[in-house]
Amino acid sequence: MKKTFFLAVLSIVSTAQFLYAQKNILKGYIIKLNNDTVKGYIDYKNWNKNPVSINYYPTLNDKAQSLDVKSINGFGITDDKYVESYVSKAVKLETSPQQLGKLGFDKEPSFEDKVLFLRVLNEGDLTLLKYVDDRSHFFIYDGNKTEELINKRYYVNESKNQIAYNSAYKEQLKDLFINNKDINENDIEKVSFFESEIIRIVQKYNQSRPNSYKPISTKNEKLTAKFGLILGGSYSTLSFRDVDFKGSTSIIPGVSLLLTIPRSSEKLGINFDLAYRSFKFDGTYQDKQSDFQYSNQTYAFDGKYLKLSAMFRYTFASASLKPFLNLGVSSAYAFKLEENTIFEDTFHSTTTVNQRNFFDELRKFDQGALFGAGLAIKHFRIEARGEVSNGFSTITAIKTGITSGYLLVNYQF
Numbered sequence: 001m002k003k004t005f006f007l008a009v010l011s012i013v014s015t016a017q018f019l020y021a022q023k024n025i026l027k028g029y030i031i032k033l034n035n036d037t038v039k040g041y042i043d044y045k046n047w048n049k050n051p052v053s054i055n056y057y058p059t060l061n062d063k064a065q066s067l068d069v070k071s072i073n074g075f076g077i078t079d080d081k082y083v084e085s086y087v088s089k090a091v092k093l094e095t096s097p098q099q100l101g102k103l104g105f106d107k108e109p110s111f112e113d114k115v116l117f118l119r120v121l122n123e124g125d126l127t128l129l130k131y132v133d134d135r136s137h138f139f140i141y142d143g144n145k146t147e148e149l150i151n152k153r154y155y156v157n158e159s160k161n162q163i164a165y166n167s168a169y170k171e172q173l174k175d176l177f178i179n180n181k182d183i184n185e186n187d188i189e190k191v192s193f194f195e196s197e198i199i200r201i202v203q204k205y206n207q208s209r210p211n212s213y214k215p216i217s218t219k220n221e222k223l224t225a226k227f228g229l230i231l232g233g234s235y236s237t238l239s240f241r242d243v244d245f246k247g248s249t250s251i252i253p254g255v256s257l258l259l260t261i262p263r264s265s266e267k268l269g270i271n272f273d274l275a276y277r278s279f280k281f282d283g284t285y286q287d288k289q290s291d292f293q294y295s296n297q298t299y300a301f302d303g304k305y306l307k308l309s310a311m312f313r314y315t316f317a318s319a320s321l322k323p324f325l326n327l328g329v330s331s332a333y334a335f336k337l338e339e340n341t342i343f344e345d346t347f348h349s350t351t352t353v354n355q356r357n358f359f360d361e362l363r364k365f366d367q368g369a370l371f372g373a374g375l376a377i378k379h380f381r382i383e384a385r386g387e388v389s390n391g392f393s394t395i396t397a398i399k400t401g402i403t404s405g406y407l408l409v410n411y412q413f
Helices: 002-020 169-176 185-189 195-207
Strands: 025-031 037-043 053-057 065-068 074-078 083-094 111-122 127-132 136-141 146-148 152-155 163-166 224-239 248-260 268-288 293-315 321-339 342-347 350-355 365-377 380-389 401-412
Touching (some): 083 127, 083 136, 111 195, 127 195, 136 169, 136 195, 169 185, 248 401, 321 380, 365 401
Antiparallel strands (some): 053 065, 083 111, 127 136, 136 146, 152 163, 224 248, 268 293, 293 321, 321 365, 342 350, 365 380, 380 401
């Protein structure tokens, strides 16, 4: 089971890397070095980290042009669903390590000269820009220069058990807003170093100067959740010794929760299912010592489970029909699990029939690996899913593998 789980995780990582490379060409534009704006198409990746280059298509029939920060002054996405803009800027980037364990003792920031694509968050007399590498950086462009807002943390003592912050960004904002009557020092002191907070205060400044304010429809994407109802069926087989078991069918009702990962163009998600499943396995086995001594064994296992599944999901971009892939793991708890085994022991002409279970105890927790593929149509999800789980054996040397196939319909709200 550990090997199966490892392979499932490895497959998730490999699949994610492969699928990230898929093209997503949307309407957009580039700003040339002479500041001319040229419309076209851009391979949009809904970047978590700012791109160092983009693939631009003058028309859908043209080959891609790879453009970096020195090739253009900026670019933007103008699709119906996604609106974003980036500008190319020469900046001083604060590069002090900010991960715990790697902090320094110097409160002063450390800068490197960079030319970067910065994402526009708010535009007006002051333009708020964002850059993401291993953390988020915020810049203000005032029409003359572009300056990073500083919020650096550092160790206070050699034992590294105290951390302090150089929150210079508050003084920087006070200097920028010094002539604005709508924003006072107390307003700035309340601003935390979060994207939403900084956007709010910069937007308030720009809205007070309506002749320069340019509303931007770009939103700070958040984790989204969709709940759903599941109804389907399953067919399962049991592998236990050399017993010839009949397959078992079951109705599968349940509920689901799909979490869509921000800045993934709604392609990447984590899907959770909580569902009822059951099985009834009946099978026969003959343990033969000789023609005169043998045992005919009739096995019956009856289980009812509540199962939680967690799966990585990738949804392919499409206008109306959206194919998707699922890969993950499951854990089920049996609130009813029974064995009823009958032994017919024959020795010469004497046959003794009695009921005695093969297992002294049945394991109530069942873990499995899942894979599936389906199609999303508006609120409906139709999926075919496969599962391999370790069953109910409490004896390490004896396996009770359960292989299941599912056909599920999911209605999402």
